Amino acid sequence: xxxxxxSGGGLVQPGGSLRLSCSASGFTFKNFAxxxxxxxxxxxLDCFLGINGDGNRTYYADSVKGRFTISRDNSKxxxxxxxxxxxxxxxxIYYCLKESHFGGYFDLWGRGAxxxxx
Amino acid sequence: xxxxxxxxxxxxxxxKTATIICxxxxxxxxxxxxxxxxxxxxxxLVISHDxxxxxxxxxxxxxxxxxxxxxxxxxxxxxxxxxxxxxxVWDSATDDYVFGTGTKVSVL
Numbered sequence: 001x002x003x004x005x006x007s008g009g010g011l012v013q014p015g016g017s018l019r020l021s022c023s024a025s026g027f028t029f030k031n032f033a034x035x036x037x038x039x040x041x042x043x044x045l046d047c048f049l050g051i052n053g054d055g056n057r058t059y060y061a062d063s064v065k066g067r068f069t070i071s072r073d074n075s076k077x078x079x080x081x082x083x084x085x086x087x088x089x090x091x092x093i094y095y096c097l098k099e100s101h102f103g104g105y106f107d108l109w110g111r112g113a114x115x116x117x118x
Numbered sequence: 119x120x121x122x123x124x125x126x127x128x129x130x131x132x133x134k135t136a137t138i139i140c141x142x143x144x145x146x147x148x149x150x151x152x153x154x155x156x157x158x159x160x161x162x163l164v165i166s167h168d169x170x171x172x173x174x175x176x177x178x179x180x181x182x183x184x185x186x187x188x189x190x191x192x193x194x195x196x197x198x199x200x201x202x203x204x205x206x207v208w209d210s211a212t213d214d215y216v217f218g219t220g221t222k223v224s225v226l
Contacts (some may be wrong), residue, residue, distance in 0.1 A: 035215065035226055045153075045161065049213040059213065095160055104208035105151040105213075107172070109160040 002108050004096050010114030012086055014026070020081040022096030022111055027108075030074040033099040035083060035106065037114075038092040046092075047052035050099075051079060064090075086117045120209040122218035129224045135191040138221045140205030145185060150188040152181055160222045164203075165190060167206045170213070181223045 008020040035050040046062035048068075055072045067086075072079045079096060089101060094115055098108035123141040128160050130136040141151065153161035163172055165181035168188065178193045192199050205218035 008189075036218075044220045045206075045217040047217065050215075100166070104149060105163070105166060105206060106153075106215075107163055107166075109162070111160050 001050055002098070004098060004110035006094060006096050006110045006113035009094065009115045011116045011118060014036055014088060015088060016086050016117070017082070017084045018086065018115060020082075020083065020096075020109060020115070022079040024077045024079075024098070027098070029077040032101065033095045034072065034079045035099060036070070037095045037097055037106075038090075039095070040089070043092075049081060061102075064096055083115070086115075088117050090109045090115060091100075091117045119212060120207070120216050121212060122205055122207065122216055124203075124205060124218040124221045126219070127222045129226055130195045131226045132197065134195055136199070136204075136223055137193050138190040138192075138223065139202050140188040140190070140216075140218045141186055142207065144186070145186055146184045146187050148183075149208075150181065150183045151206045151218060152190045153204045153206065154201045155204065156172075160181050161204065173189065195223075195225055199200055199223060 003025050005023045012018050031053050032053045037045050037047045047071050051058045051070045058070050069082045093112040095112045096110045097106040100107040125193050152165035154164045155161040166177050168183040169181045181190050202220050202222050204220045
């Protein structure tokens with residue numbers, strides 16, 4: 001069964017740093033792009049970060065550019081997000097997602113990791 | 119950037135039909151995807167490519183897309199359909215994955 005599991009969330013002070021991990025199983029990890037969507041309390045979904053299967057192409061929303069870095073280790077079936085200079089508005093549940101092989105949408109979501117900046 | 123607009127809420131009686139719209143400029147030229155998010159859970163894909171149902175999604179849930187509006191329809195609504203529903207497209211012009219504003223479906 002395919003699965004994504006996020007870890008590394010927690011409470012951090014403004015200006016602090018945190019690293020999220022997304023561990024995958026049940027599919028050929030290196031063949032798929034992985035994305036991150038975050039959901040602030042009571043708000044909608046915001047796709048803000050992604051990396052292709054090879055790890056040589058990434059995208060960042062303007063809101064996190066220069067502060068967050070995404071990478072992957074295909075030997076460990078894991079994607080990492082290094083978050084720095086965290087702001088109050090970064091408080092959210094962070095979901096990692098597998099992009100479908102058709103492209104353009106997400107066919108598998110993790111359960112999410114809560115990041116609280118306070 | 120491309121915008122997708124949904125009504126904040128829809129209320130429906132059990133056994134009736136819920137219709138959730140997703141508005142976007144010429145959205146009919148794009149593939150639309152729908153996700154269901156129940157309270158405290160991660161979203162789940164319920165419709166892909168405008169109208170395809172992934173395995174395990176009941177036939178009561180269907181989708182369509184034309185012009186400036188995509189629609190998710192849930193027939194014979196049950197209490198278990200109470201959730202937030204989000205539409206999503208991939209905008210090729212900007213390579214962005216765009217979500218709609220979300221619609222909360224309440225079963226009366």
